[in-house]
Amino acid sequence: MLPVKKYYSNAKFLITGEYLVLHGSLSLAIPLRFGQFMEIYESDSKDLEWIALDRAQEWLHFSISEDEVLQADQKGKTEKDFVCFLLKQAKQLNPEFLKNFSWRVKSEINFDRKWGLGSSSSLINNVAQWADVNPYELHAMVSKGSGYDIACANYCLPILFRRNGSHPMIYPIKFQPKFSEQLYFVYLGNKQNSEESVAKFLNGNPVTKTQVESISLLSKKLLQSENAFEFDALISEHERFISEVLNCDPIKSERFSDFKGSIKSLGAWGGDFILVRSDDGKREVHRYFYEKGLSTIFSWDEIILS
Known part of the structure:
Protein backbone atom coordinates (compact mmCIF):
# COMPACT_ATOMS: atom_id res chain seq x y z
CA MET A 1 0.00 0.00 0.00
CA LEU A 2 1.30 3.44 -0.93
CA PRO A 3 1.12 6.35 1.54
CA VAL A 4 -1.50 9.00 0.87
CA LYS A 5 0.75 11.71 2.31
CA LYS A 6 4.50 12.04 2.89
CA TYR A 7 6.46 14.62 4.88
CA TYR A 8 10.08 15.29 5.74
CA SER A 9 11.82 17.64 8.19
CA ASN A 10 15.54 18.37 8.60
CA ALA A 11 17.59 17.83 11.73
CA LYS A 12 19.69 20.78 12.92
CA PHE A 13 22.66 22.30 14.72
CA LEU A 14 22.55 25.60 16.63
CA ILE A 15 25.99 27.08 16.02
CA THR A 16 25.66 30.30 18.05
CA GLY A 17 23.30 31.66 20.66
CA GLU A 18 22.55 28.59 22.73
CA TYR A 19 20.30 29.48 25.67
CA LEU A 20 20.21 33.19 24.78
CA VAL A 21 18.23 32.36 21.64
CA LEU A 22 15.37 31.86 24.11
CA HIS A 23 15.58 35.56 24.95
CA GLY A 24 15.69 36.86 21.40
CA SER A 25 19.36 36.78 20.45
CA LEU A 26 20.18 36.56 16.75
CA SER A 27 21.52 33.03 16.38
CA LEU A 28 23.12 30.98 13.63
CA ALA A 29 21.51 27.61 12.92
CA ILE A 30 22.20 25.04 10.20
CA PRO A 31 20.02 22.24 8.80
CA LEU A 32 21.62 18.82 8.47
CA ARG A 33 21.66 15.97 5.99
CA PHE A 34 19.79 13.94 8.61
CA GLY A 35 16.09 14.28 9.33
CA GLN A 36 12.74 12.57 9.90
CA PHE A 37 10.24 11.14 7.42
CA MET A 38 6.56 10.67 8.10
CA GLU A 39 4.16 8.67 5.93
CA ILE A 40 0.37 8.52 6.33
CA TYR A 41 -1.53 5.41 5.20
CA GLU A 42 -5.23 4.66 5.13
CA SER A 43 -6.36 2.02 7.61
CA ASP A 44 -9.41 -0.13 8.34
CA SER A 45 -8.95 0.23 12.09
CA LYS A 46 -11.03 2.68 14.11
CA ASP A 47 -7.89 3.66 16.02
CA LEU A 48 -4.79 5.44 14.76
CA GLU A 49 -1.77 3.12 14.49
CA TRP A 50 1.62 4.76 15.22
CA ILE A 51 4.91 3.18 14.20
CA ALA A 52 8.29 4.84 14.84
CA LEU A 53 11.58 3.65 13.36
CA ASP A 54 15.20 4.53 14.09
CA ARG A 55 17.27 3.89 10.94
CA ALA A 56 14.78 1.24 9.71
CA GLN A 57 14.56 -0.45 13.14
CA GLU A 58 11.17 -0.27 14.85
CA TRP A 59 11.38 1.13 18.37
CA LEU A 60 7.77 2.21 19.00
CA HIS A 61 4.46 0.68 17.95
CA PHE A 62 1.11 1.49 19.54
CA SER A 63 -2.49 2.37 18.77
CA ILE A 64 -4.16 5.62 19.78
CA SER A 65 -7.90 6.00 20.31
CA GLU A 66 -9.77 9.23 19.70
CA ASP A 67 -10.56 9.47 23.43
CA GLU A 68 -6.85 9.24 24.33
CA VAL A 69 -6.10 12.25 22.14
CA LEU A 70 -9.10 14.29 23.31
CA GLN A 71 -8.29 13.61 26.97
CA ALA A 72 -4.53 14.24 26.76
CA ASP A 73 -3.88 17.11 29.17
CA GLN A 74 -0.07 17.13 29.26
CA LYS A 75 2.98 15.70 27.51
CA GLY A 76 3.19 12.88 30.03
CA LYS A 77 6.12 10.58 30.69
CA THR A 78 5.98 8.21 27.73
CA GLU A 79 6.45 8.65 23.99
CA LYS A 80 2.80 7.70 23.49
CA ASP A 81 1.73 10.44 25.93
CA PHE A 82 3.70 13.01 23.95
CA VAL A 83 2.24 11.90 20.62
CA CYS A 84 -1.31 12.06 22.02
CA PHE A 85 -0.68 15.53 23.43
CA LEU A 86 0.92 16.70 20.18
CA LEU A 87 -2.04 15.46 18.11
CA LYS A 88 -4.50 17.09 20.50
CA GLN A 89 -2.76 20.48 20.24
CA ALA A 90 -2.69 20.18 16.45
CA LYS A 91 -6.41 19.44 16.49
CA GLN A 92 -7.02 22.51 18.66
CA LEU A 93 -5.32 24.64 16.01
CA ASN A 94 -7.28 22.93 13.22
CA PRO A 95 -10.55 21.29 14.37
CA GLU A 96 -10.86 19.60 10.97
CA PHE A 97 -7.70 17.61 11.66
CA LEU A 98 -8.23 13.93 12.57
CA LYS A 99 -11.99 13.92 12.11
CA ASN A 100 -11.26 10.41 10.88
CA PHE A 101 -8.94 8.32 13.08
CA SER A 102 -8.49 5.46 10.63
CA TRP A 103 -4.86 6.14 9.81
CA ARG A 104 -1.56 4.30 10.01
CA VAL A 105 1.37 6.64 10.65
CA LYS A 106 4.95 5.58 10.07
CA SER A 107 7.67 7.95 11.27
CA GLU A 108 11.37 7.30 10.74
CA ILE A 109 14.54 9.17 11.69
CA ASN A 110 17.69 8.38 9.69
CA PHE A 111 20.06 9.13 12.58
CA ASP A 112 20.65 7.78 16.08
CA ARG A 113 17.92 9.36 18.21
CA LYS A 114 20.39 9.63 21.13
CA TRP A 115 22.33 12.26 19.17
CA GLY A 116 19.91 15.07 19.99
CA LEU A 117 19.69 16.44 16.45
CA GLY A 118 15.99 17.21 16.64
CA SER A 119 13.91 14.03 16.73
CA SER A 120 11.15 15.88 18.62
CA SER A 121 11.23 19.12 16.62
CA SER A 122 11.23 17.31 13.26
CA LEU A 123 8.25 15.25 14.46
CA ILE A 124 6.41 18.40 15.54
CA ASN A 125 7.06 19.98 12.16
CA ASN A 126 5.86 16.89 10.29
CA VAL A 127 2.65 16.77 12.32
CA ALA A 128 2.12 20.49 11.70
CA GLN A 129 2.36 19.86 7.95
CA TRP A 130 -0.07 16.96 8.19
CA ALA A 131 -2.52 19.03 10.25
CA ASP A 132 -2.01 22.12 8.05
CA VAL A 133 -1.23 24.39 11.01
CA ASN A 134 1.47 26.94 11.85
CA PRO A 135 4.43 24.84 13.04
CA TYR A 136 5.67 27.59 15.39
CA GLU A 137 2.28 27.80 17.09
CA LEU A 138 2.17 24.03 17.51
CA HIS A 139 5.76 24.00 18.77
CA ALA A 140 4.96 26.68 21.37
CA MET A 141 2.04 24.61 22.65
CA VAL A 142 4.19 21.54 23.35
CA SER A 143 7.67 22.96 23.99
CA LYS A 144 9.45 25.80 25.77
CA GLY A 145 12.15 26.01 23.09
CA SER A 146 12.84 28.98 20.84
CA GLY A 147 11.63 27.44 17.59
CA TYR A 148 14.94 27.67 15.73
CA ASP A 149 14.79 23.91 15.20
CA ILE A 150 11.40 24.27 13.50
CA ALA A 151 12.95 26.84 11.16
CA CYS A 152 15.80 24.46 10.29
CA ALA A 153 13.27 21.68 9.70
CA ASN A 154 11.82 23.78 6.86
CA TYR A 155 14.90 25.47 5.38
CA CYS A 156 17.66 23.93 3.28
CA LEU A 157 20.13 26.76 3.92
CA PRO A 158 21.84 28.06 7.06
CA ILE A 159 19.74 30.71 8.79
CA LEU A 160 20.02 33.60 11.19
CA PHE A 161 17.10 33.18 13.58
CA ARG A 162 15.48 35.52 16.09
CA ARG A 163 12.59 34.40 18.28
CA ASN A 164 9.38 36.37 17.72
CA GLY A 165 6.34 34.39 18.80
CA SER A 166 4.56 32.40 16.11
CA HIS A 167 6.24 34.45 13.36
CA PRO A 168 10.01 34.40 14.06
CA MET A 169 12.49 36.42 12.04
CA ILE A 170 14.39 34.07 9.72
CA TYR A 171 17.15 35.11 7.34
CA PRO A 172 18.46 32.43 4.95
CA ILE A 173 22.19 32.96 4.43
CA LYS A 174 25.29 31.44 2.87
CA PHE A 175 27.71 29.98 5.38
CA GLN A 176 30.46 27.79 3.97
CA PRO A 177 33.73 28.71 5.71
CA LYS A 178 36.79 28.65 3.47
CA PHE A 179 38.34 26.28 6.01
Whole structure:
Protein backbone atom coordinates (compact mmCIF):
# COMPACT_ATOMS: atom_id res chain seq x y z
CA MET A 1 0.00 0.00 0.00
CA LEU A 2 1.30 3.44 -0.93
CA PRO A 3 1.12 6.35 1.54
CA VAL A 4 -1.50 9.00 0.87
CA LYS A 5 0.75 11.71 2.31
CA LYS A 6 4.50 12.04 2.89
CA TYR A 7 6.46 14.62 4.88
CA TYR A 8 10.08 15.29 5.74
CA SER A 9 11.82 17.64 8.19
CA ASN A 10 15.54 18.37 8.60
CA ALA A 11 17.59 17.83 11.73
CA LYS A 12 19.69 20.78 12.92
CA PHE A 13 22.66 22.30 14.72
CA LEU A 14 22.55 25.60 16.63
CA ILE A 15 25.99 27.08 16.02
CA THR A 16 25.66 30.30 18.05
CA GLY A 17 23.30 31.66 20.66
CA GLU A 18 22.55 28.59 22.73
CA TYR A 19 20.30 29.48 25.67
CA LEU A 20 20.21 33.19 24.78
CA VAL A 21 18.23 32.36 21.64
CA LEU A 22 15.37 31.86 24.11
CA HIS A 23 15.58 35.56 24.95
CA GLY A 24 15.69 36.86 21.40
CA SER A 25 19.36 36.78 20.45
CA LEU A 26 20.18 36.56 16.75
CA SER A 27 21.52 33.03 16.38
CA LEU A 28 23.12 30.98 13.63
CA ALA A 29 21.51 27.61 12.92
CA ILE A 30 22.20 25.04 10.20
CA PRO A 31 20.02 22.24 8.80
CA LEU A 32 21.62 18.82 8.47
CA ARG A 33 21.66 15.97 5.99
CA PHE A 34 19.79 13.94 8.61
CA GLY A 35 16.09 14.28 9.33
CA GLN A 36 12.74 12.57 9.90
CA PHE A 37 10.24 11.14 7.42
CA MET A 38 6.56 10.67 8.10
CA GLU A 39 4.16 8.67 5.93
CA ILE A 40 0.37 8.52 6.33
CA TYR A 41 -1.53 5.41 5.20
CA GLU A 42 -5.23 4.66 5.13
CA SER A 43 -6.36 2.02 7.61
CA ASP A 44 -9.41 -0.13 8.34
CA SER A 45 -8.95 0.23 12.09
CA LYS A 46 -11.03 2.68 14.11
CA ASP A 47 -7.89 3.66 16.02
CA LEU A 48 -4.79 5.44 14.76
CA GLU A 49 -1.77 3.12 14.49
CA TRP A 50 1.62 4.76 15.22
CA ILE A 51 4.91 3.18 14.20
CA ALA A 52 8.29 4.84 14.84
CA LEU A 53 11.58 3.65 13.36
CA ASP A 54 15.20 4.53 14.09
CA ARG A 55 17.27 3.89 10.94
CA ALA A 56 14.78 1.24 9.71
CA GLN A 57 14.56 -0.45 13.14
CA GLU A 58 11.17 -0.27 14.85
CA TRP A 59 11.38 1.13 18.37
CA LEU A 60 7.77 2.21 19.00
CA HIS A 61 4.46 0.68 17.95
CA PHE A 62 1.11 1.49 19.54
CA SER A 63 -2.49 2.37 18.77
CA ILE A 64 -4.16 5.62 19.78
CA SER A 65 -7.90 6.00 20.31
CA GLU A 66 -9.77 9.23 19.70
CA ASP A 67 -10.56 9.47 23.43
CA GLU A 68 -6.85 9.24 24.33
CA VAL A 69 -6.10 12.25 22.14
CA LEU A 70 -9.10 14.29 23.31
CA GLN A 71 -8.29 13.61 26.97
CA ALA A 72 -4.53 14.24 26.76
CA ASP A 73 -3.88 17.11 29.17
CA GLN A 74 -0.07 17.13 29.26
CA LYS A 75 2.98 15.70 27.51
CA GLY A 76 3.19 12.88 30.03
CA LYS A 77 6.12 10.58 30.69
CA THR A 78 5.98 8.21 27.73
CA GLU A 79 6.45 8.65 23.99
CA LYS A 80 2.80 7.70 23.49
CA ASP A 81 1.73 10.44 25.93
CA PHE A 82 3.70 13.01 23.95
CA VAL A 83 2.24 11.90 20.62
CA CYS A 84 -1.31 12.06 22.02
CA PHE A 85 -0.68 15.53 23.43
CA LEU A 86 0.92 16.70 20.18
CA LEU A 87 -2.04 15.46 18.11
CA LYS A 88 -4.50 17.09 20.50
CA GLN A 89 -2.76 20.48 20.24
CA ALA A 90 -2.69 20.18 16.45
CA LYS A 91 -6.41 19.44 16.49
CA GLN A 92 -7.02 22.51 18.66
CA LEU A 93 -5.32 24.64 16.01
CA ASN A 94 -7.28 22.93 13.22
CA PRO A 95 -10.55 21.29 14.37
CA GLU A 96 -10.86 19.60 10.97
CA PHE A 97 -7.70 17.61 11.66
CA LEU A 98 -8.23 13.93 12.57
CA LYS A 99 -11.99 13.92 12.11
CA ASN A 100 -11.26 10.41 10.88
CA PHE A 101 -8.94 8.32 13.08
CA SER A 102 -8.49 5.46 10.63
CA TRP A 103 -4.86 6.14 9.81
CA ARG A 104 -1.56 4.30 10.01
CA VAL A 105 1.37 6.64 10.65
CA LYS A 106 4.95 5.58 10.07
CA SER A 107 7.67 7.95 11.27
CA GLU A 108 11.37 7.30 10.74
CA ILE A 109 14.54 9.17 11.69
CA ASN A 110 17.69 8.38 9.69
CA PHE A 111 20.06 9.13 12.58
CA ASP A 112 20.65 7.78 16.08
CA ARG A 113 17.92 9.36 18.21
CA LYS A 114 20.39 9.63 21.13
CA TRP A 115 22.33 12.26 19.17
CA GLY A 116 19.91 15.07 19.99
CA LEU A 117 19.69 16.44 16.45
CA GLY A 118 15.99 17.21 16.64
CA SER A 119 13.91 14.03 16.73
CA SER A 120 11.15 15.88 18.62
CA SER A 121 11.23 19.12 16.62
CA SER A 122 11.23 17.31 13.26
CA LEU A 123 8.25 15.25 14.46
CA ILE A 124 6.41 18.40 15.54
CA ASN A 125 7.06 19.98 12.16
CA ASN A 126 5.86 16.89 10.29
CA VAL A 127 2.65 16.77 12.32
CA ALA A 128 2.12 20.49 11.70
CA GLN A 129 2.36 19.86 7.95
CA TRP A 130 -0.07 16.96 8.19
CA ALA A 131 -2.52 19.03 10.25
CA ASP A 132 -2.01 22.12 8.05
CA VAL A 133 -1.23 24.39 11.01
CA ASN A 134 1.47 26.94 11.85
CA PRO A 135 4.43 24.84 13.04
CA TYR A 136 5.67 27.59 15.39
CA GLU A 137 2.28 27.80 17.09
CA LEU A 138 2.17 24.03 17.51
CA HIS A 139 5.76 24.00 18.77
CA ALA A 140 4.96 26.68 21.37
CA MET A 141 2.04 24.61 22.65
CA VAL A 142 4.19 21.54 23.35
CA SER A 143 7.67 22.96 23.99
CA LYS A 144 9.45 25.80 25.77
CA GLY A 145 12.15 26.01 23.09
CA SER A 146 12.84 28.98 20.84
CA GLY A 147 11.63 27.44 17.59
CA TYR A 148 14.94 27.67 15.73
CA ASP A 149 14.79 23.91 15.20
CA ILE A 150 11.40 24.27 13.50
CA ALA A 151 12.95 26.84 11.16
CA CYS A 152 15.80 24.46 10.29
CA ALA A 153 13.27 21.68 9.70
CA ASN A 154 11.82 23.78 6.86
CA TYR A 155 14.90 25.47 5.38
CA CYS A 156 17.66 23.93 3.28
CA LEU A 157 20.13 26.76 3.92
CA PRO A 158 21.84 28.06 7.06
CA ILE A 159 19.74 30.71 8.79
CA LEU A 160 20.02 33.60 11.19
CA PHE A 161 17.10 33.18 13.58
CA ARG A 162 15.48 35.52 16.09
CA ARG A 163 12.59 34.40 18.28
CA ASN A 164 9.38 36.37 17.72
CA GLY A 165 6.34 34.39 18.80
CA SER A 166 4.56 32.40 16.11
CA HIS A 167 6.24 34.45 13.36
CA PRO A 168 10.01 34.40 14.06
CA MET A 169 12.49 36.42 12.04
CA ILE A 170 14.39 34.07 9.72
CA TYR A 171 17.15 35.11 7.34
CA PRO A 172 18.46 32.43 4.95
CA ILE A 173 22.19 32.96 4.43
CA LYS A 174 25.29 31.44 2.87
CA PHE A 175 27.71 29.98 5.38
CA GLN A 176 30.46 27.79 3.97
CA PRO A 177 33.73 28.71 5.71
CA LYS A 178 36.79 28.65 3.47
CA PHE A 179 38.34 26.28 6.01
CA SER A 180 35.32 23.95 6.30
CA GLU A 181 37.58 20.94 5.71
CA GLN A 182 39.09 21.76 9.15
CA LEU A 183 35.69 21.62 10.90
CA TYR A 184 34.31 18.54 12.66
CA PHE A 185 31.31 17.64 14.78
CA VAL A 186 31.94 15.21 17.63
CA TYR A 187 29.24 13.45 19.67
CA LEU A 188 30.05 13.50 23.38
CA GLY A 189 27.93 10.44 24.11
CA ASN A 190 25.71 12.09 26.70
CA LYS A 191 22.38 13.18 25.22
CA GLN A 192 20.92 16.15 27.04
CA ASN A 193 17.21 16.60 27.72
CA SER A 194 16.54 19.82 25.82
CA GLU A 195 13.28 20.60 27.63
CA GLU A 196 14.91 20.20 31.04
CA SER A 197 17.90 22.34 30.01
CA VAL A 198 15.59 25.06 28.69
CA ALA A 199 13.41 25.03 31.80
CA LYS A 200 16.44 25.19 34.10
CA PHE A 201 17.87 28.14 32.19
CA LEU A 202 14.58 30.05 32.07
CA ASN A 203 14.17 29.58 35.83
CA GLY A 204 17.73 30.76 36.52
CA ASN A 205 19.39 34.16 36.55
CA PRO A 206 17.76 36.90 34.44
CA VAL A 207 19.34 37.69 31.09
CA THR A 208 20.13 41.30 30.22
CA LYS A 209 19.53 43.08 26.94
CA THR A 210 23.27 43.71 26.71
CA GLN A 211 24.00 39.97 26.88
CA VAL A 212 21.46 39.26 24.14
CA GLU A 213 22.94 41.98 21.92
CA SER A 214 26.47 40.71 22.55
CA ILE A 215 25.63 37.21 21.32
CA SER A 216 23.78 38.67 18.33
CA LEU A 217 26.92 40.59 17.41
CA LEU A 218 29.07 37.48 17.78
CA SER A 219 26.71 35.60 15.45
CA LYS A 220 27.19 38.27 12.78
CA LYS A 221 30.96 38.36 13.25
CA LEU A 222 31.23 34.59 12.91
CA LEU A 223 29.55 34.79 9.51
CA GLN A 224 32.11 37.37 8.43
CA SER A 225 35.20 35.55 9.70
CA GLU A 226 37.71 35.41 6.85
CA ASN A 227 40.07 32.80 8.24
CA ALA A 228 40.50 30.11 10.85
CA PHE A 229 42.35 32.47 13.20
CA GLU A 230 39.36 34.83 13.39
CA PHE A 231 36.98 31.88 13.69
CA ASP A 232 38.91 30.41 16.63
CA ALA A 233 38.95 33.75 18.42
CA LEU A 234 35.19 34.19 18.02
CA ILE A 235 34.49 30.63 19.13
CA SER A 236 36.58 31.17 22.27
CA GLU A 237 34.84 34.48 22.99
CA HIS A 238 31.42 32.85 22.57
CA GLU A 239 32.37 29.99 24.90
CA ARG A 240 33.71 32.38 27.52
CA PHE A 241 30.58 34.51 27.33
CA ILE A 242 28.10 31.63 27.67
CA SER A 243 30.19 30.05 30.43
CA GLU A 244 29.78 33.26 32.47
CA VAL A 245 26.02 33.29 31.82
CA LEU A 246 25.70 29.64 32.89
CA ASN A 247 28.39 29.84 35.58
CA CYS A 248 30.20 26.74 34.34
CA ASP A 249 33.45 25.91 32.56
CA PRO A 250 33.73 25.76 28.76
CA ILE A 251 33.96 22.21 27.41
CA LYS A 252 37.52 22.60 26.13
CA SER A 253 39.01 23.68 29.47
CA GLU A 254 36.95 21.04 31.26
CA ARG A 255 37.66 17.99 29.07
CA PHE A 256 39.97 18.78 26.15
CA SER A 257 42.50 21.32 27.41
CA ASP A 258 45.36 19.70 25.44
CA PHE A 259 43.53 19.82 22.09
CA LYS A 260 45.27 21.83 19.36
CA GLY A 261 42.44 23.94 18.01
CA SER A 262 39.11 25.45 19.04
CA ILE A 263 36.12 23.65 20.51
CA LYS A 264 32.58 24.94 21.01
CA SER A 265 29.58 23.36 22.70
CA LEU A 266 26.43 23.00 20.62
CA GLY A 267 22.95 22.98 22.12
CA ALA A 268 22.58 22.11 25.79
CA TRP A 269 25.99 22.23 27.47
CA GLY A 270 27.36 18.98 28.84
CA GLY A 271 26.35 16.57 26.11
CA ASP A 272 25.24 16.15 22.52
CA PHE A 273 27.74 17.51 19.95
CA ILE A 274 30.70 19.86 19.92
CA LEU A 275 32.07 21.86 17.00
CA VAL A 276 35.80 21.40 16.47
CA ARG A 277 38.32 23.28 14.33
CA SER A 278 41.94 22.20 13.99
CA ASP A 279 44.97 22.68 11.77
CA ASP A 280 45.76 19.00 12.29
CA GLY A 281 44.65 16.56 9.61
CA LYS A 282 41.57 14.36 9.76
CA ARG A 283 43.53 11.34 10.95
CA GLU A 284 45.07 13.26 13.86
CA VAL A 285 41.73 14.75 14.90
CA HIS A 286 40.02 11.36 14.83
CA ARG A 287 42.88 9.76 16.76
CA TYR A 288 42.67 12.42 19.48
CA PHE A 289 38.95 11.89 20.11
CA TYR A 290 39.13 8.11 19.71
CA GLU A 291 41.65 8.09 22.55
CA LYS A 292 39.09 10.03 24.60
CA GLY A 293 36.53 7.30 23.90
CA LEU A 294 34.59 9.35 21.34
CA SER A 295 34.09 7.70 17.97
CA THR A 296 31.10 9.48 16.39
CA ILE A 297 32.80 12.20 14.34
CA PHE A 298 31.50 13.95 11.24
CA SER A 299 33.29 16.27 8.87
CA TRP A 300 31.48 19.41 7.69
CA ASP A 301 30.51 17.95 4.32
CA GLU A 302 29.35 14.67 5.84
CA ILE A 303 26.63 16.24 7.99
CA ILE A 304 25.82 19.81 6.86
CA LEU A 305 23.03 20.15 4.31
CA SER A 306 24.24 22.10 1.31
